[in-house]
Amino acid sequence: MKSFSKFLSRLKDILGENKVFTQPKDLIAYSFDSSAAIGVPLAVVFPERKEEVVDVLKLIAEYKIPLVPRGAGTATTGSAVSHTQGLILSFERMNRILELNLEERIVVVQPGVLNGELKNYLKKFGLFYPPDPASYNYSTIGGNVATGAGGPRGLKYGTTKDYVLALEVGLPGGKIFWTGPLTLKGVVGYNLTPLFVGSEGTLGVFTEIVLKVVPLPETRVLLLSYHEKEEEPLEIISELLKALITPASAEFIDKTTLLALSKNKQIELHDKKVKSLLFLELDGTVESVKKELKKVEELYQMKGIFYHKADTEEKIESLWEIRRAVSPSVRVLGERKISDDVVLPRRNMKEFLKKIRKLEEEKGIYVCCFGHAGDGNFHVNLLFSSEKEEEAKSLRKAILKEVLNLKGTLSGEHGIGYVKRSFVAWELTPLQLELMRGLKKVFDPENLLNPEIKIPF
Amino acid sequence: MKSFSKFLSRLKDILGENKVFTQPKDLIAYSFDSSAAIGVPLAVVFPERKEEVVDVLKLIAEYKIPLVPRGAGTATTGSAVSHTQGLILSFERMNRILELNLEERIVVVQPGVLNGELKNYLKKFGLFYPPDPASYNYSTIGGNVATGAGGPRGLKYGTTKDYVLALEVGLPGGKIFWTGPLTLKGVVGYNLTPLFVGSEGTLGVFTEIVLKVVPLPETRVLLLSYHEKEEEPLEIISELLKALITPASAEFIDKTTLLALSKNKQIELHDKKVKSLLFLELDGTVESVKKELKKVEELYQMKGIFYHKADTEEKIESLWEIRRAVSPSVRVLGERKISDDVVLPRRNMKEFLKKIRKLEEEKGIYVCCFGHAGDGNFHVNLLFSSEKEEEAKSLRKAILKEVLNLKGTLSGEHGIGYVKRSFVAWELTPLQLELMRGLKKVFDPENLLNPEIKIPF
Ligand SMILES: Cc1cc2nc3c(=O)[nH]c(=O)nc-3n(C[C@H](O)[C@H](O)[C@H](O)COP(=O)(O)OP(=O)(O)OC[C@H]3O[C@@H](n4cnc5c(N)ncnc54)[C@H](O)[C@@H]3O)c2cc1C
Ligand SMILES: Cc1cc2nc3c(=O)[nH]c(=O)nc-3n(C[C@H](O)[C@H](O)[C@H](O)COP(=O)(O)OP(=O)(O)OC[C@H]3O[C@@H](n4cnc5c(N)ncnc54)[C@H](O)[C@@H]3O)c2cc1C
Numbered sequence: 001m002k003s004f005s006k007f008l009s010r011l012k013d014i015l016g017e018n019k020v021f022t023q024p025k026d027l028i029a030y031s032f033d034s035s036a037a038i039g040v041p042l043a044v045v046f047p048e049r050k051e052e053v054v055d056v057l058k059l060i061a062e063y064k065i066p067l068v069p070r071g072a073g074t075a076t077t078g079s080a081v082s083h084t085q086g087l088i089l090s091f092e093r094m095n096r097i098l099e100l101n102l103e104e105r106i107v108v109v110q111p112g113v114l115n116g117e118l119k120n121y122l123k124k125f126g127l128f129y130p131p132d133p134a135s136y137n138y139s140t141i142g143g144n145v146a147t148g149a150g151g152p153r154g155l156k157y158g159t160t161k162d163y164v165l166a167l168e169v170g171l172p173g174g175k176i177f178w179t180g181p182l183t184l185k186g187v188v189g190y191n192l193t194p195l196f197v198g199s200e201g202t203l204g205v206f207t208e209i210v211l212k213v214v215p216l217p218e219t220r221v222l223l224l225s226y227h228e229k230e231e232e233p234l235e236i237i238s239e240l241l242k243a244l245i246t247p248a249s250a251e252f253i254d255k256t257t258l259l260a261l262s263k264n265k266q267i268e269l270h271d272k273k274v275k276s277l278l279f280l281e282l283d284g285t286v287e288s289v290k291k292e293l294k295k296v297e298e299l300y301q302m303k304g305i306f307y308h309k310a311d312t313e314e315k316i317e318s319l320w321e322i323r324r325a326v327s328p329s330v331r332v333l334g335e336r337k338i339s340d341d342v343v344l345p346r347r348n349m350k351e352f353l354k355k356i357r358k359l360e361e362e363k364g365i366y367v368c369c370f371g372h373a374g375d376g377n378f379h380v381n382l383l384f385s386s387e388k389e390e391e392a393k394s395l396r397k398a399i400l401k402e403v404l405n406l407k408g409t410l411s412g413e414h415g416i417g418y419v420k421r422s423f424v425a426w427e428l429t430p431l432q433l434e435l436m437r438g439l440k441k442v443f444d445p446e447n448l449l450n451p452e453i454k455i456p457f
Numbered sequence: 458m459k460s461f462s463k464f465l466s467r468l469k470d471i472l473g474e475n476k477v478f479t480q481p482k483d484l485i486a487y488s489f490d491s492s493a494a495i496g497v498p499l500a501v502v503f504p505e506r507k508e509e510v511v512d513v514l515k516l517i518a519e520y521k522i523p524l525v526p527r528g529a530g531t532a533t534t535g536s537a538v539s540h541t542q543g544l545i546l547s548f549e550r551m552n553r554i555l556e557l558n559l560e561e562r563i564v565v566v567q568p569g570v571l572n573g574e575l576k577n578y579l580k581k582f583g584l585f586y587p588p589d590p591a592s593y594n595y596s597t598i599g600g601n602v603a604t605g606a607g608g609p610r611g612l613k614y615g616t617t618k619d620y621v622l623a624l625e626v627g628l629p630g631g632k633i634f635w636t637g638p639l640t641l642k643g644v645v646g647y648n649l650t651p652l653f654v655g656s657e658g659t660l661g662v663f664t665e666i667v668l669k670v671v672p673l674p675e676t677r678v679l680l681l682s683y684h685e686k687e688e689e690p691l692e693i694i695s696e697l698l699k700a701l702i703t704p705a706s707a708e709f710i711d712k713t714t715l716l717a718l719s720k721n722k723q724i725e726l727h728d729k730k731v732k733s734l735l736f737l738e739l740d741g742t743v744e745s746v747k748k749e750l751k752k753v754e755e756l757y758q759m760k761g762i763f764y765h766k767a768d769t770e771e772k773i774e775s776l777w778e779i780r781r782a783v784s785p786s787v788r789v790l791g792e793r794k795i796s797d798d799v800v801l802p803r804r805n806m807k808e809f810l811k812k813i814r815k816l817e818e819e820k821g822i823y824v825c826c827f828g829h830a831g832d833g834n835f836h837v838n839l840l841f842s843s844e845k846e847e848e849a850k851s852l853r854k855a856i857l858k859e860v861l862n863l864k865g866t867l868s869g870e871h872g873i874g875y876v877k878r879s880f881v882a883w884e885l886t887p888l889q890l891e892l893m894r895g896l897k898k899v900f901d902p903e904n905l906l907n908p909e910i911k912i913p914f
Contacts, residue, residue, distance in 0.1 A: 103695040104803045126701050148644040159642060162619070177888045181866035183800040184832040185616060187605040187655040188867050189885050189912065190893050194651035198644040215701040238560040244583050244672040287744035343640040346561045375641040409638035410645050428646050431634045435899055436647050442895035455646065 007063040037078025037418045044088040050207040058174035069201040071143030074135045077417025079200045083452040111142025128216040130157035148198030150413035152249035155374030161197040169204035172448045201450040203443045220283035222316045225307035226274045233278035250374030253277035257368040264329035333366040334383030342403040343412035377412035464520040494535025494875045501545040507664040515631035526658040528600030531592045534874025536657045540909040568599025585673040587614035605655030607870035609706035612831030618654040626661035629905045658907040660900045677740035679773045682764035683731045690735035707831030710734035714825040721786035790823040791840030799860045800869035834869035
């Protein structure tokens with residue numbers, strides 16, 4: 001405790017009082033993220049320049065104080081929380097867009113820039129940063145990179161990993177380096193950049209981020225279709241991909257999620273036979289969208305599928321509102337919730353859905369299974385009353401086992417953090433784990449960066 | 458030597474005589490790649506199944522015999538050669554396409570499949586594996602992944618790293634693992650896959666490769682333009698990118714390379730004022746290509762640029778023949794050649810070219826500077842007579858220093874291998890090198906995999 005107080009006073013000396021918060025009310029405010037995990041930190045610091053981050057990294061190494069980098073704290077896994085009474089390093093005040101280079105199509109940002117702010121900024125130049133987590137208006141690029149965030153556009157545009165050109169990274173002790181050159185290509189040394197994408201603050205602290213950006217598509221159109229056969233949307237996605245059409249997004253709403261949406265009055269179903277929905281967005285040039293749309297509409301007509309079409313920005317956004325209402329709406333099905341974001345190989349999605357429905361019926365617990373079906377990413381939410389807690393936990397395990405049986409993975413975009421760490425060894429082999437622990441040691445040998453999360457030690 | 462012969466006899470026991478070559482004539486055949494580096498191996502083995510690769514990996518660990526994995530041996534850096542009297546593990550007989558999944562758009566291959574074979578196979582399904590090293594008809598996917606191979610299409614489509622979904626990797630001792638799940642997304646554990654792309658056989662041996670593929674573009678058109686101002690093509694590329702047009706390829710032929718092409722009768726220049734060429738390919742849907750073409754032609758007309766247009770497969774390929782004739786043609790400028798493949802940030806390409814021309818004039822040594830200008834990748838070839846060897850070597854160093862001054866990188870796609878290893882520490886900081894050595898130790902602690910290359914130890 002003595003060294004704690006010495007550490008804090010050194011911290012204040014270096015950063016100045018107004019960048020170091022130690023009041024209980026502030027510590028409480030930074031003791032949670034969007035998960036149920038809670039951990040009260042020793043202090044929260046708000047550096048404003050990378051030199052200050054380096055100073056903090058020196059100090060934590062000297063005092064062996066664990067550190068958790070933090071963006072907006074929207075993580076759903078407890079990865080933005082200090083579980084070992086450490087320091088929270090918040091990037092809230094490092095939130096500037098530093099440089100846009102139009103001929104290289106790269107943008108350089110500080111980690112605390114919000115994804116939505118960047119999107120708005122780029123729009124003025126006809127450019128576009130595709131990764132679009134639902135939290136984009138309030139999550140940071142630093143957090144997005146550290147979690148490998150994805151979103152509906154993943155199907156056509158990939159996820160955060162596909163847009164990170166290089167990272168400047170600080171390590172405990174204050175060493176700082178770039179993960180790669182700022183050129184569009186390069187094979188000198190090993191390719192370190194992608195190792196940090198999805199590393200959840202356990203390998204290094206990003207101090208600057210270089211992203212690739214792409215031209216905004218000319219136009220887009222959104223179809224919302226209604227299906228009597230629950231698995232039909234999954235079949236349609238496969239058919240389109242086989243027909244060499246790549247939708248920008250293909251979002252699936254299953255039977256149970258649809259029940260939640262209609263109970264919550266987000267959607268009114270006149271036809272009681274409807275069991276699922278598909279949000280299908282096409283984008284590109286005016287002509288290519290027209291052509292693809294024609295094929296999709298022909299398919300829908302052939303199959304007798306009813307759908308709405310939105311072709312103005314306003315109508316499109318109002319349909320997407322329904323999709324965005326899913327997360328809050330599922331709450332109507334039960335006071336307690338357990339959520340996962342699993343990924344299946346596309347070919348196994350139908351079988352997974354069938355298993356889910358069977359398990360749901362057996363256990364009498366609501367299982368929502370919606371999400372980015374285009375790239376195989378299902379958000380599985382269990383909704384139940386508190387007395388069903390134990391049953392729900394065991395159902396969840398059964399579902400995760402099923403994911404692995406079907407050659408899936410336990411997280412597609414939310415990460416592992418604290419709350420899912422105990423399942424990691426179900427998926428990864430002892431050899432994979434041993435190698436990953438080896439990697440962690442290369443960058444953070446004393447386990448000071450976000451300890452207790454990501455990889456089971 | 459005794460343990461060598463014991464090792465060899467164990468090898469033959471395990472694999473059978475016909476998969477182990479030890480005759481001098483065979484060893485000589487495998488003692489070089491496409492660089493000047495030479496090294497005679499102890500033996501060459503030709504496994505036919507991954508279990509045999511694992512057996513070999515067990516044996517080399519037991520006998521501490523260094524191993525060099527090898528595809529087609531087209532590497533230009535000495536990375537496919539044994540520099541320490543070790544074993545060559547050739548993937549020539551592991552050359553099958555194992556599975557194509559159309560709804561996931563992934564293809565599973567053995568490492569010895571030729572890039573060109575894969576391209577032909579995919580074409581039948583309307584699909585396309587974009588990375589296109591000039592060697593695509595005779596280099597292997599395993600070698601392409603291990604070098605991070607690129608090509609003209611890099612500008613729009615990226616390089617090999619953008620298409621590797623997962624790798625099965627064997628380590629000395631025979632341990633074998635997948636670098637990630639076979640799903641399109643996933644953030645469980647660390648993202649190991651990209652670490653192996655460009656690792657030049659120093660971190661692990663690939664036994665199976667899963668690649669992403671994309672739909673073939675509907676159509677393409679190629680413009681070959683002639684420029685009186687040498688740097689004009691570089692300006693045009695920047696202008697197009699700023700105007701939100703992304704050509705599929707933008708290949709630059711500088712003044713000195715043009716001299717070589719015309720001396721070698723690959724091209725006949727009626728207009729002696731022409732100083733450089735640009736090969737600009739547009740691809741996509743019929744309409745989008747039409748639209749982009751219109752903009753490009755307007756730009757060319759406005760600038761008074763003369764050009765040829767090819768819009769049938771036949772004409773396009775015959776124009777590309779000129780581009781492909783570059784590498785052999787530059788030889789007419791001198792009996793000796795030193796080649797590099799450096800990358801500059803796009804914004805610094807013009808300045809680099811100016812420096813090159815100045816150095817060329819000062820030293821009286823031909824410097825060709827052509828290549829994938831779209832993504833900043835210049836192939837710099839020095840051509841000279843043998844008595845100028847020393848001057849050429851010092852000129853090369855001056856050029857590499859200039860690349861680093863202008864924030865470039867020393868290799869964009871060919872790799873480091875043996876012949877460029879001494880320059881790596883010019884580019885990478887001691888910290889970067891230390892971290893990379895740490896990574897190497899995680900996977901290959903005894904330095905048995907392709908020792909003596911890639912990272913200076
Ligand atoms: C309503 C809602 C919807 C969501 N929808 C999606 C979705 O569609 N897709 C999706 O992928 N996620 C989604 N999420 C989860 C979350 O928003 C993402 O994981 C996001 O990327 C976290 O960003 P953040 O700035 O909030 O980071 P934080 O929560 O603060 O931190 C997340 C992780 O990043 C690390 N980190 C943060 N900054 C840095 C840095 N500079 N250097 C190193 N490490 C750092 C932290 O240590 C932590 O491990 C959603 C969350 C909510 C609440
Ligand atoms: C005429 C010509 C043109 C070229 N044009 C280009 C070009 O445009 N772009 C470009 O990028 N390159 C080009 N190259 C270089 C070369 O073709 C590429 O580097 C290619 O990727 C090498 O493939 P390969 O099968 O010949 O591999 P090899 O030369 O056999 O090996 C290359 C490296 O890969 C490793 N390796 C091979 N297989 C495996 C495996 N299964 N597991 C682990 N490691 C493995 C080897 O150890 C070695 O380090 C060219 C070469 C020539 C001769």
